[in-house]
Amino acid sequence: MPHPAYLVGAAGTGILLASLGVTFALVLRIRRLRAERERALSRAYEGFARDMHDVVGHWLWLASIKGELAHRKAKGDARLREDLEEVLQAVRQAAHAVRDVSKAAHRLSFSTEAARARTLLEGFGAYCSVRVDVEELPEVVSTALGAVVREGVTNMLRHSQVKRCAIELVEHGGRLRLTVVNDGAPRQEVPSTGSGVDNLDHRVGELGGTVRVAGGAGGWFTLIAEVPANFPE
Structure with missing residues (x-):
């Protein structure tokens, strides 16, 4: 018959191993939850970037082209051409900013x-x-x-x-x-x-x-x- 001290030691070892197993499982669970959260945040950012590029970028592209056409038609009005050029520069800078934000996801x-x-x-x-x-x-x-x-x-x-x-x-x-x-x-x-x-x-x-x-x-x-x-x- 096993000595009582041996039984106590074996039980203690079993409890320790079980505790380590539970702790390890909890650590893995926490890591998975963190990874899932990071993936969800990444997907949300990518979705936002795509939407911004597709929606905002589309209208900035349209504004840029229409602005260029209006600039060409305003040949006899120097002041109007100057104002339109400023508008075009602003639109182009905004378009570049949109591309910079969304280029990683789009x-x-x-x-x-x-x-x-x-x-x-x-x-x-x-x-x-x-x-x-x-x-x-x-x-x-x-x-x-x-x-x-x-x-x-x-x-x-x-x-x-x-x-x-x-x-x-x-x-x-x-x-x-x-x-x-x-x-x-x-x-x-x-x-x-x-x-x-x-x-x-x-x-x-x-x-x-x-x-x-x-x-x-x-x-x-x-x-x-x-x-x-x-x-x-």
């Missing part, structure tokens, strides 16, 4: 930019149709094509009297083809290069794709970007 996406383009063009009184025949895009492809849409819409608002626009994404011959076309373009030779097009060409080129522009009859302008359809996730 990434361009094709679906977001296509929806934004339709809303923005409707604000200018133009009709915009969006056709998408591709169900899902890898993130890097979505980001690159989102940049193409944004650049195309920005350019058409700055340089065209656009009334109609069409954005189309389809799969064709093993490649994804994004077409952004609008009317109201100036009747002049369409440049094949430029800072905006060159930047897009570089970005899309990194995915094995191409970007090209073309002018058409009746003041139509077309921007086309193509990337491989089987780009890895």
Whole structure:
């Protein structure tokens, strides 16, 4: 029969081990709760940053473009041009501030930019149709094509009297083809290069794709970007 002192020692050891086990479980539970709280706070911040970028950034972008157009039209009024330039500077600084706050949580996406383009063009009184025949895009492809849409819409608002626009994404011959076309373009030779097009060409080129522009009859302008359809996730 075990000695009583041995039984007391074994019981004490068991209690100690049980206490350590409970303490360890409590420590793990506290760490999990803290991690969940940090993730929730991070998600809340990211959601706020995305909303701020999408909502506030959208209207600042619109104000910037409309301000630029008004500035050009005020050729004969030096005072008005000066006032508009101050307004534009303020809008640009606010837009930069929004981007700085939200850049860590926001990434361009094709679906977001296509929806934004339709809303923005409707604000200018133009009709915009969006056709998408591709169900899902890898993130890097979505980001690159989102940049193409944004650049195309920005350019058409700055340089065209656009009334109609069409954005189309389809799969064709093993490649994804994004077409952004609008009317109201100036009747002049369409440049094949430029800072905006060159930047897009570089970005899309990194995915094995191409970007090209073309002018058409009746003041139509077309921007086309193509990337491989089987780009890895």
